Amino acid sequence: MEYMEHLKNIGIVPAKEVFWNLSEPQLISQTLRNNEGIIARSGALVCDTGEFTGRSPKDKYVVKDQKTADSVWWGEINHPFLPEDFDRLYERVTNHLSDHDIYIKDVYACAKSEYRLNIRVITENPWQSLFANNLFLNPDEKELETFEHEWLILAAPKFKADPKIDKTRQHNFTIINFTKKVILIGGSAYTGEIKKGIFTVLNYILPHEKNVLSMHCSANIGTEGDTAVFFGLSGTGKTTLSADPSRKLIGDDEHGWDDDHVFNFEGGCYAKCYGLSREKEPQIFSAIRYGTLLENVRFLEGTDVVDYENVSVTENTRAAYPIEFIDNAIHPSVGGIPNNIFFLTCDAFGVLPPISKLTVSQVMYHFISGYTSKVAGTEAGITEPQTTFSACFGKPFLPLHPTKYAELLGKKLKDNKVNVWLINTGWSGGAYGVGERIKLAYTRAMITAVLENKFEDADFMRDAVFGLHMPLECDGVPSEILNPKNTWTDQSKYDEMALSLAARFAENFKDFESFAGEEIMNGGPVIQSK
Numbered sequence: 001m002e003y004m005e006h007l008k009n010i011g012i013v014p015a016k017e018v019f020w021n022l023s024e025p026q027l028i029s030q031t032l033r034n035n036e037g038i039i040a041r042s043g044a045l046v047c048d049t050g051e052f053t054g055r056s057p058k059d060k061y062v063v064k065d066q067k068t069a070d071s072v073w074w075g076e077i078n079h080p081f082l083p084e085d086f087d088r089l090y091e092r093v094t095n096h097l098s099d100h101d102i103y104i105k106d107v108y109a110c111a112k113s114e115y116r117l118n119i120r121v122i123t124e125n126p127w128q129s130l131f132a133n134n135l136f137l138n139p140d141e142k143e144l145e146t147f148e149h150e151w152l153i154l155a156a157p158k159f160k161a162d163p164k165i166d167k168t169r170q171h172n173f174t175i176i177n178f179t180k181k182v183i184l185i186g187g188s189a190y191t192g193e194i195k196k197g198i199f200t201v202l203n204y205i206l207p208h209e210k211n212v213l214s215m216h217c218s219a220n221i222g223t224e225g226d227t228a229v230f231f232g233l234s235g236t237g238k239t240t241l242s243a244d245p246s247r248k249l250i251g252d253d254e255h256g257w258d259d260d261h262v263f264n265f266e267g268g269c270y271a272k273c274y275g276l277s278r279e280k281e282p283q284i285f286s287a288i289r290y291g292t293l294l295e296n297v298r299f300l301e302g303t304d305v306v307d308y309e310n311v312s313v314t315e316n317t318r319a320a321y322p323i324e325f326i327d328n329a330i331h332p333s334v335g336g337i338p339n340n341i342f343f344l345t346c347d348a349f350g351v352l353p354p355i356s357k358l359t360v361s362q363v364m365y366h367f368i369s370g371y372t373s374k375v376a377g378t379e380a381g382i383t384e385p386q387t388t389f390s391a392c393f394g395k396p397f398l399p400l401h402p403t404k405y406a407e408l409l410g411k412k413l414k415d416n417k418v419n420v421w422l423i424n425t426g427w428s429g430g431a432y433g434v435g436e437r438i439k440l441a442y443t444r445a446m447i448t449a450v451l452e453n454k455f456e457d458a459d460f461m462r463d464a465v466f467g468l469h470m471p472l473e474c475d476g477v478p479s480e481i482l483n484p485k486n487t488w489t490d491q492s493k494y495d496e497m498a499l500s501l502a503a504r505f506a507e508n509f510k511d512f513e514s515f516a517g518e519e520i521m522n523g524g525p526v527i528q529s530k
Contacts (some may be wrong), residue, residue, distance in 0.1 A: 003104070010152065011094035012122070016102045017423050019126070021144060024133060026104070030126035037127055043290030044319070047127045049156065052172060052188040053296050053314035054221035055196060057189075057396050059169050063177040071208060075400040081175050085167040086184070087173070089414040093165070093173045093186055095161040103129035106147045107136035109198055111333040112263035115206065115256060119198065120149035121472055124158055129327030130293050131191040134320045136198075137267035151181045151201060157189035169203035176200060176399075191295065191320065196397055198292065199254050202265055204399040206256055211310060213408045216394030218242035219250040219264070219335060227335035228451060229255070231393040232344030233372045235414050237425045239271065240440070241344065241447060243283050248330035251323065257338070257412060269326065273297060273317040277307040340419050340450050343393075347426035348373040348385035350435040351498045353484050354477070355446040356422045357460065358523075360413050363420045364406040365523030367392055368512055369505060375432045385432045387501070403515040408494050411520070414516045421450055423467060429487040431497060438481070445476030465498040466525040502527045 003020050007013070019120060020133050022030065028045050031037040037047040053122070060187040062072055065079035072078050103126050109117045121132040132153075140145055160171035172187030174197055183197040183339050206212035217231045220242055227250070231240035251264030252271070272282045273294070278285045288294065290305075295318045298310040311317065323329045343366055345352060364510060370390040389395075391402035398405070413420065429435035449455060460469040461483065480486050504527035509516075509524060 002263070011091065012102070013098045014102065015099050018089040019103045019129075021104065021106055022129065022132060023125070023511070025409050027126045027133065028291075030103075031130070034126065036125060039045065039304070040294060040297075040299070040306050042292075042306065044288050044292040044294045045127060045256040046132065046294045046306070049189045049191065049295055050311070051474070052190040054190060054316045055192050055339055055396070056174070056188060056190075057500050058333070059173050059395075061168075061175040061176065062171065062399060063179065065179050067075040067179045071350075072204075072323050077396060078399055080083075081324050083177075083179075084388075086175060086177055086180075089161065089168075089173075089186075090154075090182065090184060093154055093156050093184055095160055096156055097124070097154065100124050100158065101357075105129045106134055106144060106149065107138055107267075109136055109202060110256065110263065110264050111137065111251075111262060111265070112258070112268075115210065115212065115258075115263075116203075117198070118148060118150045119153060120151070121153045121155065121194065123155040123187065127293055128155055128157075128189065128191055128194070131320050132194060133192075134291070134322050135195050135266055135270060135295060145247065149362065151183065151198070153183045153185065153194055155183075155194055157187065159186040161186055178204060184416075187384045191293075192270065192318070195266075199265065200397045200399055202254070203394075203397055207404055207408055208400060211408070213263075213405065213412060215255045215257060216253070216392065216397065217255055218252045219255050219262050220244060220247040220248050220336075221250055221330060221335040224453060225336060226339040226451065227337065229262060229338045229341045230344060231342065231370075231418070232395055233370065233388065234272075235374070236344035236346045236372050237440075237443065238344055241280070241342070241425075241443065243281065245283075245328060248328050249323070250330055250333050250335045251481050258336065262335045262338060264323070266323070267321060267333075268322045273308050273319050273322075274311055274315050277280075283326050283328070284319065286524055287321045288319050289325065292319055292321040292325065296403075301329040336364060337416050338418050340421065342447065342450075343367070343420065343422045345372045345422065345424055345426065347371075347424045347501075348375045348432040349497050349501050350427040350429060350431045350488070351472045351484060351494070352426070352466070352482065352502045353421065353463065353468060353482060354424050354428065354438050354442065355450075355474065356463070357455070358420045358422055358468070359525030360410050361519050363523065364410045364412060364520045365509070366422060368402045368406045368516070368520065369408055370395065371505065375425065387504045387508070391404070391512075401515055402512060403520065406516075406520060419450070423447065424484075428484055430489075442477045442481070448476055449474050449476075464526070465495075465502050487515040493496045499527060
């Protein structure tokens, strides 16, 4: 058969069954037949990913060769892997896959055709193939007849590396080879490695080779065609605030921005499920139906109803579904140049204003910083607020230095009329434990005011420590909370906390100073000495 020749070229000589581009019902049936999953009452397929229920950043590598040696940001994020070690491990993985049933899915990334990236995903489990089907874009039947992949993903969770032989840290690994255009995944069935592997690839190709900004963000579009982009780390409200029933969803996680458009990389969503309810997230809740893959969830005792509060396996429970399962998703997933960009942060120190407008310098500085904070109870051992910084709001997926993305963003802001806003969804009137969390209704009102251009002629005042420009009034929001200092009973304590947070920003930024130009550095806080 023709596919045998394709597999031979890849290095796979199958001794068992090969399942090529099965439909969703076929992949679900095969999973049930293999006793690898069960059907929930909602119709979704429920599977466990086994030993790994999240990504393993310390076991992610990039092949260091002539192509990548001088372009990749080597260090704690991108661990170098020798080409000869990759070749040897590749052969071991393909030999392993030759002895197992394999599932092949031909898909692509990038909703804008100029950047389309054809991907062949070969997995050991049918539900992993369902994940690829749901998260990426799918060629039509005619396109499949002549499909040729540019990138290859080999996902072999049952293959365990031997660190002595394979030069890995432990038995699991994700290795990206930009020269051979291969992502090699072994020892882990966590499907997020597949998704984020391709995101990492696009974070290299698009900015480095095509001058397109890649972004870890959600995006939606209004009835007047205005595009809004939302950046934010976990817990900042990115999913909640971008899921607006009055606006069309472009995508919830990964996008590109070229000279004319913002476009989704993916064809689906990979939503966190912890605490999910019809009341809090009606769109996501309704999307979990037949065809959706649920990972690592548990049921209410004695039923087939998913208990989204149960985190006995992991807090990182996930739902993978096609974007068309969201009622107001736009197709194709493309919007115009952004009118507004939101940086979302959950500041548990009660320092940052609930809304402020950023200059271009501040945008680049805060983009590289990627700040939010964790509060007590979110993780074991955290007893007071802790700062969290993730460059470009997606540090683990950046193969290039963060300043490359920030400079490209700055250029796009200068070339287009785009407003950028810092939104604090965290605390006001004091730090966590003293103050109160800013009401979601207020945050929604502020974002609505931005989207309806109500700040165009508004008056702003400048914050003394961070230099942020805060509006004096906003419809539906008490004016006194717009300047966070006013909400503190003891304003001298606010000043101390603000200087403390500014110092943390400055300390974090030391890692980037040698690469950042004067314009970026001018966007940082003004740390005042006593």
